[in-house]
Amino acid sequence: MFIIIQGCDASVLLNTTNSKNSDTEREGPPNKNSLRGFEVIYEAKTAIEAACKNTVSCADIVAFAARDASYFLSDGSINIPMPGGRYDGRESFASETDQLPGPFSNVPQLQASFAAKGLNPVEMVTLSGAHTIGRARCMFFSSRFSEMNQTYAASLMAECGDNGNTNVNQDYVTSNVLDKQYYQNVIDNKVLFTSDAVLNSTEETRTEVMQNANTAGAWERKFEKAMEKMGKIKSDQQSVEIRKVCWKVNNNYK
Ligand code: HEM
DSSP states (O other), rough: OOOOOOSSSGGGSBOSSSTSOOGGGGSSSSTTTTTOHHHHHHHHHHHHHHHHOOOOOHHHHHHHHHHHHHHHTTSSSOOOOOOOOOBBBBBOOOGGGGSOOOOOHHHHHHHHHHTTTOOOOHHHHHGGGGGGGGEEEEGTTGGGGGSSSSSHHHHHHHHTTTOOOOOOSSSSSTTTTOSSSHHHHTTTTTTHHHHHHHHGSSSHHHHHHHHHHSSSHHHHHHHHHHHHHHTTOOTTTTOBBBSSTTTTOOTOOO
């Protein structure tokens, strides 16, 4: 099966393309006011261009940044064999962010959006474990305080106040460590989104959650493989160049 998507091609870094009338992916509703850290990628690109011109794509830099962040945040226990050789795309459309799964999704919806990119139900549960790091805005979970563990909900309510833009840690136990704690949080009903909590609600997903929570090293190995697979999702024919700078396409493309 050939999957036509614009992903793994650094389309999310562009703030302008030749289709000038259209907003780029980073302006799409799930990304706007959410994605950050672009300057880290831009700095890496500047350093790499200085050392080795026109050789490393922005798409590879993003993938290698994910690999390296995973290694450092797991204290060396997650080592993703991330392949290189991607090319950068020349298009990016805000409207295409509607392909991303949303935080209010149920299990069939999550499975469908992962399947659309060639990722299976086990990989869906495995990759959700990335919510063991990072932050999330209150607007995505304040409607479900009553469904959470009530002690946890009370502390989130205090943090959020009435500002939906406040952000909180996704993993309240080990917020900056890439570890399997997320799965214990799912079991304890101490996770933020519907899309996290529902993993405890079907037999298929709960089996994975329990295994990941209770078996040392199991999730880490599955996460390495699933990240490698996600990193190999093909972009379409538009991924054709190595950008000179990551926020715009090259001018001299023919
Ligand atoms: C299962 C479907 C998923 C849904 C519905 C989802 C949804 C979300 C949402 C709503 C946020 C908070 C954004 C904000 O407040 O601005 C978030 C944050 C995050 N997600 Fe996911 N996500 C999913 C899968 C993934 C996957 C597969 C990964 C990586 C492998 C991932 C990694 C992260 C990280 C690291 C953050 C924190 C970002 C930060 O600190 O800024 N998520 N996710």
